[in-house]
Amino acid sequence: MAPRVLVSDKLSPTAVQIFKDRGVEVDYLPDLGKDKEKLLEVIGQYDGLAIRSATKVTEKLIAAATNLKVVGRAGIGVDNVDIPAASRRGIIVMNTPFGNSITTAEHAIALMFAVARQLPEANASTHAGKWEKNRFMGVEITGKTLGVIGCGNIGSIVAMRGVGLKMHVIAYDPFLSEGRASELGVEKVELEDIFARSDFITLHTPMTDRTRGIINKDAFAKMKDGVRIINCARGGLIVEADLIEALKSGKVAGAGIDVFETEPATDSPLFGMENVVCTPHLGASTSEAQENVALQVAEQMSDYLVKGAVSNAINMPSITAEEAPRLKPFIKLAEVLGAFVGQVTEEPIQEVEILFDGLTAEMNTRALVSATLAGLIRPQVADVNMVSAPIMAKERGVILSEVKRDKSGVFDGYIKLTVKTKSKTRTIAGTCFSDGKPRFIQIKGINLDAEVGEHMLYTTNADVPGIIGLLGSICGSKGVNIANFQLGRNKPGGDAIALLYLDAPFPQDVLAELRADPKIESAKPLHFDVAA
Ligand SMILES: NC(=O)c1ccc[n+]([C@@H]2O[C@H](COP(=O)([O-])OP(=O)(O)OC[C@H]3O[C@@H](n4cnc5c(N)ncnc54)[C@H](O)[C@@H]3O)[C@@H](O)[C@H]2O)c1
Numbered sequence: 001m002a003p004r005v006l007v008s009d010k011l012s013p014t015a016v017q018i019f020k021d022r023g024v025e026v027d028y029l030p031d032l033g034k035d036k037e038k039l040l041e042v043i044g045q046y047d048g049l050a051i052r053s054a055t056k057v058t059e060k061l062i063a064a065a066t067n068l069k070v071v072g073r074a075g076i077g078v079d080n081v082d083i084p085a086a087s088r089r090g091i092i093v094m095n096t097p098f099g100n101s102i103t104t105a106e107h108a109i110a111l112m113f114a115v116a117r118q119l120p121e122a123n124a125s126t127h128a129g130k131w132e133k134n135r136f137m138g139v140e141i142t143g144k145t146l147g148v149i150g151c152g153n154i155g156s157i158v159a160m161r162g163v164g165l166k167m168h169v170i171a172y173d174p175f176l177s178e179g180r181a182s183e184l185g186v187e188k189v190e191l192e193d194i195f196a197r198s199d200f201i202t203l204h205t206p207m208t209d210r211t212r213g214i215i216n217k218d219a220f221a222k223m224k225d226g227v228r229i230i231n232c233a234r235g236g237l238i239v240e241a242d243l244i245e246a247l248k249s250g251k252v253a254g255a256g257i258d259v260f261e262t263e264p265a266t267d268s269p270l271f272g273m274e275n276v277v278c279t280p281h282l283g284a285s286t287s288e289a290q291e292n293v294a295l296q297v298a299e300q301m302s303d304y305l306v307k308g309a310v311s312n313a314i315n316m317p318s319i320t321a322e323e324a325p326r327l328k329p330f331i332k333l334a335e336v337l338g339a340f341v342g343q344v345t346e347e348p349i350q351e352v353e354i355l356f357d358g359l360t361a362e363m364n365t366r367a368l369v370s371a372t373l374a375g376l377i378r379p380q381v382a383d384v385n386m387v388s389a390p391i392m393a394k395e396r397g398v399i400l401s402e403v404k405r406d407k408s409g410v411f412d413g414y415i416k417l418t419v420k421t422k423s424k425t426r427t428i429a430g431t432c433f434s435d436g437k438p439r440f441i442q443i444k445g446i447n448l449d450a451e452v453g454e455h456m457l458y459t460t461n462a463d464v465p466g467i468i469g470l471l472g473s474i475c476g477s478k479g480v481n482i483a484n485f486q487l488g489r490n491k492p493g494g495d496a497i498a499l500l501y502l503d504a505p506f507p508q509d510v511l512a513e514l515r516a517d518p519k520i521e522s523a524k525p526l527h528f529d530v531a532a
């Protein structure tokens with residue numbers, strides 16, 4: 001059945017066409033995002049949801065979205081999506097990180113000019129036939145200091161434009177390197193310097209708990225008199241009540257505001273204030289940017305729903321369409337290695353080490369780590385997947401380490417998983433053969449070559465005669481066929497294991513009998529999802 005996507009905000013028709021061309025059914029209902037109740041009613045039918053900023057993907061919506069696999073944000077900011085809730089439910093959230101950056105940077109520059117020269121008021125006055133030449137006295141931009149808070153994609157473009165306008169550009173961004181700053185021609189400074197030195201301050205950070213209210217009463221107090229503020233990022237970065245105070249007192253000479261604490265903003269004390277230029281979240285609204293983000297989001301969502309390729313996901317490692325087919329069997333391998341340990345482990349997991357040897361070390365190991373963790377946690381939490389597993393592992397305090405090394409044995413490459421609990425350390429290694437099927441090649445340090453089947457039985461036992469007979473006769477007595485039987489030991493008479501690949505689940509009613517046999521130390525029926 002073709003995957004179904006709902007587009008619940010206004011997107012360029014290009015997106016709809018791309019979904020259709022890629023074999024995805026699409027419902028284009030651009031006003032549905034604003035109708036929370038209706039959206040809740042229908043969301044259960046969809047595998048994908050394509051949005052802009054109007055649709056709020058809340059925990060409640062996610063709980064109702066029983067089939068949802070991907071949320072695609074045609075744009076950058078994902079603060080309208082409850083990412084932790086989506087991740088816990090295994091829903092990928094992707095955005096289009098570059099499609100509207102130039103357009104938004106241009107809007108910030110446009111607002112800066114509009115505020116510097118009071119263009120909207122001058123325009124309105126001239127249209128009204130007033131010719132108030134003496135009323136509108138602006139300021140020059142050349143030679144002024146532009147303070148950029150957040151120097152990522154958009155902030156960098158604004159900074160470069162500022163340099164081009166002969167401004168002195170200073171930037172605060174904890175992740176901005178000195179090298180990148182000098183490449184952009186900006187001075188890297190602290191936040192306090194931005195406040196103290198800027199004639200214009202422009203905001204370009206995402207909205208997070210750390211950036212919320214970054215421009216507040218205290219910040220205004222540290223700024224130059226007559227500073228001008230531009231916000232094309234998110235409304236909540238500025239405490240609006242504090243901005244209004246600062247405008248009234250004359251501390252702030254003007255503001256260019258594209259984004260508001262509450263949107264849509266149809267009523268705000270900022271409206272009608274002298275030299276406050278407002279636009280209705282138009283930063284990304286050019287035909288070029290909207291074409292870019294619509295095309296990109298539809299391609300990314302279709303690639304995921306149809307081919308399993310992941311790009312620009314906020315909560316999952318990327319998997320390109322090219323690498324997806326090669327990676328797929330190793331993702332399955334990683335999952336079954338995790339699933340093996342997850343099923344035999346009953347204590348809380350403390351540490352996980354995943355070793356990638358040979359060709360596996362050259363693969364997308366972030367995706368393989370996520371798959372291993374998903375397999376490991378699934379016996380406890382059934383609906384965990386590659387998106388939610390890393391979060392769950394972290395929430396459970398699991399210490400995770402990843403090791404990569406060159407080919408070290410007879411296999412071109414393999415994955416070895418070591419899991420520590422309070423009382424035990426368990427190890428298992430596996431590889432994929434050319435048939436693409438996962439094989440266990442080592443358990444507890446004991447070599448074997450075991451094909452992985454849906455139903456298996458794993459025993460640790462004494463290395464004594466009669467194990468094959470015992471297991472064979474118990475399975476035979478219940479009519480369970482053994483497809484493959486693997487034995488291994490660390491030394492004659494030492495630790496031994498048996499791994500049986502069965503054509504049906506091992507019967508629970510004979511498990512106690514098996515475990516009671518003195519030759520058997522432990523016996524565990526296992527189940528693996530080996531379907532493609
Ligand atoms: N008005 C609009 O229509 C519009 C359009 C696009 C994007 N946006 C907003 O602009 C934001 C920035 O977009 P981007 O593409 O440049 O994102 P980005 O991720 O490329 O850059 C954000 C930068 O902010 C920095 N940062 C994070 N926390 C910070 C902090 N506490 N102080 C200073 N810097 C901090 C990051 O290091 C990063 O470099 C988006 O998150 C979105 O909310 C608005």
Ligand SMILES: O=C(O)[C@H](O)COP(=O)(O)O
Nearest residue numbers: 052053054075076077284
């Ligand atoms: O984060 C973004 O990409 C912008 O805020 C654009 O939002 P919009 O798609 O609702 O215009």
